[in-house]
Amino acid sequence: MSKKLIIYGIGETAQIAFEYFTHDSEYNVVAFTADQDYIKEDKLCGIQVVTFETIENKFSNNEYEMFVAATYNQLNRVREIMFNKAKAKGYKLASYVSTRAFVWHNVKLGENVFIFENNVIQHQCEIGNNVVLWSGNHIGHQTKILDHAYLSSHCVISGFCIIGKHSFLGVNCTFNDNISIADDTLISSGALVVRNSEFKGALLMGSPARAASKTSYQAFNVKEELI
Secondary structure: OOEEEEEEOOOHHHHHHHHHHHHOOOEEEEEEEEOHHHOOOOEEOOEEEEEHHHHHHHOOOOOEEEEEOOOOOOOOHHHHHHHHHHHHOOOOEOOEEOOOOEEOOOOEEOOOOEEOOOOEEOOOOEEOOOOEEOOOOEEOOOOEEOOOOEEOOOOEEOOOOEEOOOOEEOOOOEEOOOOEEOOOOEEOOOOEEOOOEOOOOOEEEOOOOEEOOOOHHHHHOOOHHHO
């Protein structure tokens, strides 16, 4: 019997999540939900859109799971807020792992993980809560990706690395072995990271990557109260 799922979000990421869960998972997506102020139509992808404020009145958290589908806005803070709101309502948060991804048997996965096709996640890696791995990334053995991080595509992370919370990794960036980056780090596209970065909110660019003059908070226009 398929599991019943509600997708929290109505943007492009939510529609992509609908496609992936519908065609490549054991879940049956029964509804979308969003905060009342953002709802313009009562249907999306042919199914109903229900206000998040009243979602539990129609879909019990005992019968339905939820998936938070949002992008990296405000350096992943928007997705984290949605994650926490769904948890506060008592919903179990589902994860999606593509059947076309390679995930070794002893990898630890958190809640609300979105792992696209062609990702390779090796021996004893740990993927935290609410992490997005877009298509085609390599996560080397015993690497840890902490909560609410977002990896775009074709990022190569070697073994024993630590990716801090809320961090964003741009397309085609590369990490040497044993590299740690602090929370809220923004790695630019094509950057080569060869040394640790301990400064929270750093923006790293270039090959080898160096800290830019502005921080990731400025790059993403993160509101001070969200830092």
